[in-house]
Amino acid sequence: MTVNPPVPSQLDVAGELLALLRETTTEPRPDNQLEALTLAVAADLPVLLWGEPGIGKTAALTQLAAALDLPLTTVIASVHEPSDFSGLPVVGDDPAEQGVPMAPPDWAVRLVRAGRGLLFLDELSTAPPAVQAALLRLVLERRVGALQLPPGVRIVAAANPRSSAADGWELSPPLANRFVHLQWAHDHEVVVRGLGGTWPRATLPRLDARALPAAVEHARRAVCEFLTVRPPLVHRLPSGETRRGGAWPSPRSWDMTLRLIAFATAAGSSREVLSMLVRGTVGDGPALELLAALDRMELPDPEVLLADPAGAELPERGDRRQAVLDGIVSAVCRRPEKSRWDAAWTIMVRALETGAPDLVVVPATSLAALRREEWDVPAAIERLAGVVDLSRRADLAAERTADRTGARVGAGR
Amino acid sequence: MSAVAPGTLDLGKLFAARLHAARVRPYLATALFALHTVESRRVPTMAVDRYWRCYVSPAFVDRTPVEELAGVWVHEVSHLLRDHHGRGDRAARLQGLNGPGARLRMNIAADCEINDDVFGDGLVMPEGAVTPEALGLCGGELMEDYLRRFGLGPLTHNLVWLDCGSGADGMERDWDLGPDGAHGLSEQEQDAVRFRVAQGINGRPGHTPKGWKRWAEDAFHPPQPWRELLGAAVRSAASGAGAGEDYSYGRPSRRSACLPGVVLPSLRRRPPRVSVVIDTSGSVSDAELGSALLEVAAIAQALGGRRDLVTVVPCDAAARIVHPLCEGEGIPLLGGGGTDLRAGFARALGQGPRPDVIVVLTDGQTAWPAVRPPCRTVVGVFDRPERARWDEDDPDYVPDPTPAWARVVSVGSSASSR
Numbered sequence: 001m002t003v004n005p006p007v008p009s010q011l012d013v014a015g016e017l018l019a020l021l022r023e024t025t026t027e028p029r030p031d032n033q034l035e036a037l038t039l040a041v042a043a044d045l046p047v048l049l050w051g052e053p054g055i056g057k058t059a060a061l062t063q064l065a066a067a068l069d070l071p072l073t074t075v076i077a078s079v080h081e082p083s084d085f086s087g088l089p090v091v092g093d094d095p096a097e098q099g100v101p102m103a104p105p106d107w108a109v110r111l112v113r114a115g116r117g118l119l120f121l122d123e124l125s126t127a128p129p130a131v132q133a134a135l136l137r138l139v140l141e142r143r144v145g146a147l148q149l150p151p152g153v154r155i156v157a158a159a160n161p162r163s164s165a166a167d168g169w170e171l172s173p174p175l176a177n178r179f180v181h182l183q184w185a186h187d188h189e190v191v192v193r194g195l196g197g198t199w200p201r202a203t204l205p206r207l208d209a210r211a212l213p214a215a216v217e218h219a220r221r222a223v224c225e226f227l228t229v230r231p232p233l234v235h236r237l238p239s240g241e242t243r244r245g246g247a248w249p250s251p252r253s254w255d256m257t258l259r260l261i262a263f264a265t266a267a268g269s270s271r272e273v274l275s276m277l278v279r280g281t282v283g284d285g286p287a288l289e290l291l292a293a294l295d296r297m298e299l300p301d302p303e304v305l306l307a308d309p310a311g312a313e314l315p316e317r318g319d320r321r322q323a324v325l326d327g328i329v330s331a332v333c334r335r336p337e338k339s340r341w342d343a344a345w346t347i348m349v350r351a352l353e354t355g356a357p358d359l360v361v362v363p364a365t366s367l368a369a370l371r372r373e374e375w376d377v378p379a380a381i382e383r384l385a386g387v388v389d390l391s392r393r394a395d396l397a398a399e400r401t402a403d404r405t406g407a408r409v410g411a412g413r
Numbered sequence: 414m415s416a417v418a419p420g421t422l423d424l425g426k427l428f429a430a431r432l433h434a435a436r437v438r439p440y441l442a443t444a445l446f447a448l449h450t451v452e453s454r455r456v457p458t459m460a461v462d463r464y465w466r467c468y469v470s471p472a473f474v475d476r477t478p479v480e481e482l483a484g485v486w487v488h489e490v491s492h493l494l495r496d497h498h499g500r501g502d503r504a505a506r507l508q509g510l511n512g513p514g515a516r517l518r519m520n521i522a523a524d525c526e527i528n529d530d531v532f533g534d535g536l537v538m539p540e541g542a543v544t545p546e547a548l549g550l551c552g553g554e555l556m557e558d559y560l561r562r563f564g565l566g567p568l569t570h571n572l573v574w575l576d577c578g579s580g581a582d583g584m585e586r587d588w589d590l591g592p593d594g595a596h597g598l599s600e601q602e603q604d605a606v607r608f609r610v611a612q613g614i615n616g617r618p619g620h621t622p623k624g625w626k627r628w629a630e631d632a633f634h635p636p637q638p639w640r641e642l643l644g645a646a647v648r649s650a651a652s653g654a655g656a657g658e659d660y661s662y663g664r665p666s667r668r669s670a671c672l673p674g675v676v677l678p679s680l681r682r683r684p685p686r687v688s689v690v691i692d693t694s695g696s697v698s699d700a701e702l703g704s705a706l707l708e709v710a711a712i713a714q715a716l717g718g719r720r721d722l723v724t725v726v727p728c729d730a731a732a733r734i735v736h737p738l739c740e741g742e743g744i745p746l747l748g749g750g751g752t753d754l755r756a757g758f759a760r761a762l763g764q765g766p767r768p769d770v771i772v773v774l775t776d777g778q779t780a781w782p783a784v785r786p787p788c789r790t791v792v793g794v795f796d797r798p799e800r801a802r803w804d805e806d807d808p809d810y811v812p813d814p815t816p817a818w819a820r821v822v823s824v825g826s827s828a829s830s831r
Contacts, residue, residue, distance in 0.1 A: 081668070088668070089677070275601040288608040295605060316596070318446035319606060358428035358435070359446050386425075393429035394436060397479035401433075401537050404480070 029200035033184060034060055035269060036276040038204050040180045041068065041118070041154045043263045045256055046139050048124070049158040051184030056191075057158045060184070061120050067204045070118040070154065073107050077127040077157075082134035087145025104145035116152030125159035136175055158184075173238060173248065180256065181247045181280040205267035212266055219261035223254060226293045233286045249282040257281045257290070299324050302331035309346035318359055325351055325363035332367065338375050341367070345380045352387060360384070361391050422452040422471040430482030437483070437535035440613040440621060444490045447606045449596035455588045460578025461489045462589045463498045464597030465606075468578060481539040488527055488539070492581040494607055495628060497523040497556060501583035504557055514565055519582040521548075521572055522559035529553060530624035543572060553624075640708055642822045643793055647687070647712045650770045650789035650820065688768035690726045690757035692775035705774045705793055705824050724764065728757030754779040758786055774824070777815060785818040792816075793824040 040047045041064065049057050058074070065072035083089075087102025111117045121135065139157070142149040157179070190200050227234055238248040247253065257278055264274040271291070279287040299320060305312045305328060315321050325348070332344050344367055352360050364387055371377075427450065435442040448461070453468040460468045467489055474482065492498075501519040504510060510519070524543040529552035532538040545552045548563050563569070579585050590597070598606070614621050614629035621629075666677035689709050691702060710723060754775060761771050769788055776795045792815050815821045 081666075083668070083677070270599075271601045272599060275604070288604060289612075291601070292605055292608060317598075318448070319443045319609075322442070322446050356428055356431075356446075356450075357425075358432035361432055362435075390425060390429050390432060393426070393479060394433040397429065397433045397483060398436065398535065400478070401437075401480045401483075401535055404537055405533065405535075 024194070024197045024199055026199050026201035028203055029190070030203065031200060032270070032272045032276065033182065034064065035205050036182055036273045036280075037156070038064060038067070039263045039267060039269065039273065040182070040260065040277060040280075041156065042205075042207070043256075043259050044151075044154060045180050045259065046155045046157065046178060048179040048181050049156065049184045050161050050181060051158070053160055055184060055186040057184050058120070058122065061118065061156060061158075064156075065118045068118070070116055071114055072118045072120060073111055074120045074122055075107060076122050077131055077135060078123040080127070080131060082130045085131070085134035085138050085144055087147075102145040104147040108144035108147050108149070111153055112147055112150060115150050117154075119149070119153055119155045121155065121157040123160075124157045139175070140178060176238075176245055177248060177250050177253055179247075180260070180277065182276060183280075205269055205273075207263070207266045208268065211268075215262045215265035218265050219258045222261055222290070222294055222297060223258045225297070226290050227254065230286075230289065233282075233289065236286075238283070247280055247283040249286045253282045257287075295320070296323070299327070302327040305347055306331060306340050306343045309343040309350070312347050312350055314347075314351055314354060316355075318356055321351060321355055322359040322363070325360065329363045329366045329370070332370055336370055336372070338372075341370060341375060342378045342380075345378045345384075349380045349383050352384060357387055357390050358394075360387050361394075365391075420471060422469060423474050424450075426479060427469060427474050427482065430479045431486050433479060434483040434486040434536070438487055440610060440617070440625070441487060441490060441494075443609045443613070444494055444606050445486060447598065448486075448490060448493075451590065453588050456578070457576050459485050459489055460576055460586070460588075461493055461580030462578055462586070462597075463493075463580050463583070464590075464592060464594070465493055465580075465603060466590060466594070466597060468588055477539070480537045484532060484536050484539045484542075487531055487536060488524075488542070489577060489580070491527040491531055492523060492577055493603070494610060495523075495526070495556075496607075497526075497581050498579060498583040500556060501581070504560060505583065508560075513584070516582040516584040517572075517575070518560060518563070518565060518569075519556070520575060520577055521563075521569060522556045523581050524575070524577065525550070525552075525559045526554070526556040530622050534620070534622070543575065639793075639822055639824045643705075643708055643791070643824060644712050646791045646820045646822055647709065647770065647772060650791050684722050685769040686722045686724075686766060687770045687772060688724050688726060688761040688764070690728055690754060690761055690771060690773045690775075692754060692757075692773070692779065693727045702774065705795075709772050709774070709793075724761070724768070726757050726761050728754060728760070755782050758782050762786060762788075773819070781816045785816075790816075790819040792819045792821045794821060795824055 037047060037049070037060065049060075051057050061074075062072060084105050087104055089100045090103045091100055092098050111119060121138075124132065124135070127135070137143055138149075139155060142153070142155070194200070233249050234254065235250050236248060238246065260277045260281060261274065264277060275287070275291055278290060281287070282290070299315065300313065302324070305324070314324055328344050328347055332340050348360055348364050348367065364384060431445055435445050438445075448465055448467040451466050451468050452471060453460075454470060454472075456468040456470045456473075458470055458473045462468070477485070497519075501516070501523070504519065505515065510516075521543055525545045525548065528538065528542050528544050532542075538544075545554070545559065548568050550559060550562050576586075579589055585591075611629040614625055664679050666679040669677055687709070689706065691706065693702075706725070754773060757773070758771065761768060767788065771786060771788055771790045773790065773792045774795075775792065794815060
């Protein structure tokens with residue numbers, strides 16, 4: 001007998017090629033989407049990822065599970081029957097006497113046994129309505145049949161947007177209100193670089209244990225102060241066809257917002273991440289209003305600036321700087337005193353020296369109008385001559401504009 | 414007038430112009446002040462990037478009067494507020510427009526969208542500004558609409574120098590400082606500025622031009638294409654519990670084999686019956702009806718796969734006959750005169766097997782049934798804002814609002830690609 005040299009089978013060669021293709025590296029890269037998802041999952045809120053099919057929602061979930069060290073259980077909702085979520089009847093010896101227990105499916109049993117895990121409900125939007133109704137209970141009460149999922153289990157669902165969903169299912173307002181809606185989009189650069197062999201490795205947010213009490217303080221203050229001045233936004237059912245199935249404000253979703261602000265603050269997350277989370281909880285309009293209020297909260301307090309005008313630090317950005325100057329004028333207006341008026345002039349001069357002069361014009365004019373007869377004009381005001389000149393130039397431009405448009409109307413018609 | 418060395422940027426003039434712009438357009442002040450000025454000799458005039466930096470050519474500032482500079486300020490900030498770079502990118506992706514030529518067309522189209530309503534009322538149009546009229550187009554449309562209407566040709570050959578920067582068309586320029594440069598606004602900060610401007614306009618709409626009001630209303634809720642909305646509404650009405658898919662004991666469940674002695678229901682798909690009630694009164698145009706009816710037929714067919722389950726009820730003041738859709742395209746949409754859709758509802762519900770879904774296509778000038786019909790209802794309302802709703806005989810006539818039990822989609826060309 002002769003021994004043939006081992007001829008590699010075609011499948012072995014194919015295996016080699018596959019192994020080569022799998023050889024990819026990763027590089028760290030900030031990823032706001034993934035950071036928002038991680039924070040929401042850490043905050044134990046059910047998340048719903050909206051995204052076109054095939055853009056890497058599942059891949060993101062795999063990465064998240066690995067980062068949080070949670071076992072991932074994926075359930076494709078559209079291939080299940082409702083009884084898979086509400087429990088399968090198992091007939092015993094004497095059903096009339098002992099009843100028919102509703103047995104949970106194996107994945108739920110494994111989840112409960114593990115005590116923790118990431119449950120990913122994929123393709124929520126292509127599941128038949130009856131299955132979605134059964135899933136409602138799973139998401140809301142965390143029950144599968146007779147089984148209660150332990151608190152260590154986190155739930156993330158994924159759905160295709162209405163434009164690409166074949167069956168056009170959409171969330172009812174009560175269900176929509178219980179999710180944090182995150183829009184999932186692919187980043188062109190990341191995809192191209194990934195296909196070239198280098199996938200991003202997101203640096204996940206870390207909660208700072210020392211910052212926790214301050215974060216809760218901050219979140220409570222932000223939401224409460226905002227809702228105090230905007231009572232209609234506490235509860236507003238979505239109206240109109242375009243806003244159906246999305247996030248909307250209610251006491252429940254504001255509570256979720258509060259929790260997410262605290263988490264984002266404790267993790268030191270960027271405004272982008274916070275914006276994604278808050279918009280996904282209470283909807284775009286209320287979220288943008290809240291974020292604007294947060295911006296104002298972070299602007300320097302006019303009273304602090306007036307107390308120490310020489311050391312006043314004004315924001316760099318023009319629109320925020322103008323907001324601060326306006327705040328100072330209204331603070332002086334509320335409690336007009338000579339010393340405060342003088343301090344405000346000092347700040348105006350500072351603003352003129354450190355930034356664009358045109359945004360000082362309006363606050364300076366309003367401040368001048370606050371003058372009482374017995375108040376002397378402060379020496380600092382002379383340094384605002386440039387502002388007066390600027391204002392005059394703008395006035396002249398306005399006059400010329402009036403002349404030109406007036407002339408044009410006369411000539412043209 | 415000012416002692417500025419030749420060749421350096423005359424900031425005084427530039428800021429006087431911005432002040433003038435902020436005075437005549439107070440609702441844009443936040444956005445104007447949020448722009449960060451960067452002196453640049455490579456920019457032909459003034460240009461913006463997508464991070465809200467404004468690049469300014471010193472020579473351009475020198476030769477342009479203050480009042481025209483103010484117009485340029487407003488023009489440039491409008492590119493950013495209206496998200497022309499994002500919309501340009503989307504248009505490039507959807508319509509496969511690539512290269513500098515296409516981006517120049519986007520810039521021109523974006524300029525047309527701005528220039529047709531931003532000037533006047535205290536603001537002078539800068540010299541050489543592009544208007545839709547100069548290209549032989551009608552005004553008042555969106556960038557995406559203009560983009561389809563013209564190509565580069567003799568009318569645009571004197572515009573090739575035109576360059577409002579990457580903020581206007583989404584293509585990076587070599588003078589751009591990029592995302593890492595200083596003083597850029599992040600997306601969230603841009604949204605915050607847009608939101609404040611929109612709030613200012615919505616709060617005091619008084620003298621704001623129509624274009625800005627339209628922008629402010631849509632800034633954060635762009636209208637969705639009505640086809641998708643109507644499709645989603647019909648699909649969700651037809652596939653909701655009770656219609657279409659449901660449990661039936663008519664056949665055993667596939668799980669019955671492993672549970673002897675237990676009768677389990679199985680999920681069965683019963684194609685939904687859809688009845689389309691069409692308002693054939695004089696006020697609805699044939700083109701509108703045709704497009705909407707086609708859409709409904711396509712959706713219903715995709716749901717059931719059976720055209721015989723879709724019926725059509727033409728209705729003006731009275732409903733005449735019920736037509737099955739399988740009769741082909743020859744459904745006579747008779748009518749004209751007044752509308753009373755209550756007759757149409759009665760007729761649709763009176764047919765043999767009752768429909769699971771009623772789709773109503775109307776212009777909204779009708780009376781509605783007082784009680785909720787016993788099936789899901791989707792109403793497509795033809796949206797024509799330019800034609801006021803009125804009645805010759807009764808000047809105080811206000812049509813009934815669409816009922817709360819129906820899902821209402823506005824159908825029309827006005828909610829276009831944005």
